[in-house]
Amino acid sequence: MSELINNREVDVQEQTRRQAMLREIIKELHAGKSVEEVKARFEEAVGDVTVEEISAMEHSLMTEEGIPVEEVQRLCSVHTAIFKGSIEQIHRSSKPEEQPGHPVHTFKLENREIERLVNFRLELHADKFKKNASDEIIFKLLEDLSLLLDLDKHYSRKENLLFPYLEKYGIYGPTKVMWGVDDGIRNMIKEAKKALSAYGGDSGQITAALEEIIKEVNEMIFKEENILLPMALDKLTEDEWVKIARESDEIGFCLTAPDQEWIPERAAEPEGAGVPAEEGEGLSPQGFIRFETGLLSLHQLETLMNHLPVDLTFIDENDVVRYFSHGKERIFARTKAVIGRTVQNCHPPQSVHVVEKLLADFKAGVKDAEDFWINIKDKFIYIRYFAVRDADGRYMGTLEFTQNIAPIRALEGQKRILSE
Numbered sequence: 001m002s003e004l005i006n007n008r009e010v011d012v013q014e015q016t017r018r019q020a021m022l023r024e025i026i027k028e029l030h031a032g033k034s035v036e037e038v039k040a041r042f043e044e045a046v047g048d049v050t051v052e053e054i055s056a057m058e059h060s061l062m063t064e065e066g067i068p069v070e071e072v073q074r075l076c077s078v079h080t081a082i083f084k085g086s087i088e089q090i091h092r093s094s095k096p097e098e099q100p101g102h103p104v105h106t107f108k109l110e111n112r113e114i115e116r117l118v119n120f121r122l123e124l125h126a127d128k129f130k131k132n133a134s135d136e137i138i139f140k141l142l143e144d145l146s147l148l149l150d151l152d153k154h155y156s157r158k159e160n161l162l163f164p165y166l167e168k169y170g171i172y173g174p175t176k177v178m179w180g181v182d183d184g185i186r187n188m189i190k191e192a193k194k195a196l197s198a199y200g201g202d203s204g205q206i207t208a209a210l211e212e213i214i215k216e217v218n219e220m221i222f223k224e225e226n227i228l229l230p231m232a233l234d235k236l237t238e239d240e241w242v243k244i245a246r247e248s249d250e251i252g253f254c255l256t257a258p259d260q261e262w263i264p265e266r267a268a269e270p271e272g273a274g275v276p277a278e279e280g281e282g283l284s285p286q287g288f289i290r291f292e293t294g295l296l297s298l299h300q301l302e303t304l305m306n307h308l309p310v311d312l313t314f315i316d317e318n319d320v321v322r323y324f325s326h327g328k329e330r331i332f333a334r335t336k337a338v339i340g341r342t343v344q345n346c347h348p349p350q351s352v353h354v355v356e357k358l359l360a361d362f363k364a365g366v367k368d369a370e371d372f373w374i375n376i377k378d379k380f381i382y383i384r385y386f387a388v389r390d391a392d393g394r395y396m397g398t399l400e401f402t403q404n405i406a407p408i409r410a411l412e413g414q415k416r417i418l419s420e
Contacts, residue, residue: 096241097233101262103162103244104229106253110154111221113255117148118214126210133203138196141210145193147255151217154254155182158224161244161251162232169235178228181220188213238264269295313400314388315343319359322397331381331402343398362387363395380406 029038097104122144129137159182163175192209199206236244245262272286273295283289287298296304305312305325311332312325319342324334338346347355361367362385372383384401 096238096262096264097229099262101245101258101260103157103241103248103262104233105262106245106248106258107154107158107229108225109256109258110151110254111225114148114151114154114217115221117144117255118217122148122210123214126207126214129210130203130207133199133201138199142193142196145189145196145213148213148217149186149189149193150254152186152254153252155186157244157248157251157253158182158228161247162228165236165240165244166232171231171235174228174231178220178223181216181223185213185216185220188216270297309403311400311402313402314397315400316397317363317395319343321346331376331379331404358385359398362398365393365395378406379404380409 025038096102099105122141125137125140125144129141159175159179163179166175188209192206192213195206195209242262242264270288273284273288273290289296289298289301306327308325308327310325311327311330311334312323313321313334314323316322321338321341321343324338326334343355343359344352358367358370361370368387368389370385374381374383382403382405386399386401388396388399390396
């Protein structure tokens with residue numbers, strides 16, 4: 001246990017040392033050293049840093065070193081030049097929501113910018129206004145509030161892209177409540193701007209309004225990151241996040257924007273799958289079959305067909321039997337000897353006329369399917385025939401589909417849990 005405590009103490013000491021080193025390096029930059037000189041020292045002394053460390057460093061520059069917020073903002077791009085390539089977050093995380101471009105990553109990225117605006121800039125100017133409501137500080141506050149109105153895009157993406165998916169999963173209450181609070185924040189910002197534009201000397205009312213805005217915006221960030229987004233991550237599928245990410249551009253982003261498109265990781269194709277054909281279909285030399293909707297090896301395909309709880313038989317456009325599935329419990333026996341024979345020769349003479357009529361209707365386009373059902377001992381056999389046609393409607397053959405549906409017909413009530 002003492003070792004754990006000592007480890008924590010070492011971690012805290014290391015974090016403190018890195019923060020001090022970061023501050024010293026940035027102060028050298030502000031004092032006039034070149035980006036190249038500072039960056040070289042940064043890479044040698046600090047290495048990878050997190051966004052949180054940069055945020056804490058900038059905050060300490062303002063609160064502890066007395067560097068004005070405007071100076072920190074002016075040098076922000078220079079900071080970025082130094083940190084570029086060294087921020088841990090640029091390394092791809094295994095968690096999708098921590099990858100640039102994922103909607104959750106973007107929401108949090110915007111929240112960091114909103115925090116900077118309200119907790120550093122707006123709060124600083126509100127404090128100055130409280131002491132001296134000069135025209136200059138009123139102008140700065142109007143600028144701050146105009147910038148803050150950009151969070152309408154952040155809230156709109158949440159309300160119009162994320163909430164519908166949560167409601168799809170039966171989550172209504174939190175979305176309605178949060179939407180109402182979003183509207184309240186929007187209105188407070190607009191009202192504060194209006195009051196500042198027509199300022200008549202009542203600084204107390206405006207100061208209270210600004211403090212309320214700062215409080216509400218921060219509370220909303222907390223609710224989003226500790227309630228809303230974790231709840232959404234628990235419900236939404238990866239494909240739903242992809243749709244949200246792709247539709248986000250139409251609404252826009254708040255104070256910042258994702259610097260890349262989020263492309264979820266997909267498992268690599270098996271070795272030997274071959275180069276995809278232009279039309280998305282084809283057979284690789286190694287026996288992989290590329291369908292329009294996926295890829296299977298010949299072995300996978302055959303095993304899959306034999307695991308279906310039905311018997312399948314396919315005859316081609318010339319009535320020749322070309323394939324049958326070989327499940328464990330076939331209903332009607334089939335032997336490999338039927339492959340290559342016409343279907344008429346596989347039926348007893350007394351029923352051939354039925355087969356002939358069915359195939360004639362399929363080929364003529366009179367029918368697309370026909371069903372039969374019969375009882376054999378304890379089985380209820382459902383036999384279905386389907387005309388198989390290509391995209392142009394051309395007849396390619398007939399599929400026979402046979403299944404014992406007695407167990408299905410015997411079902412009653414419902415089953416919602418896994419069997420032991």
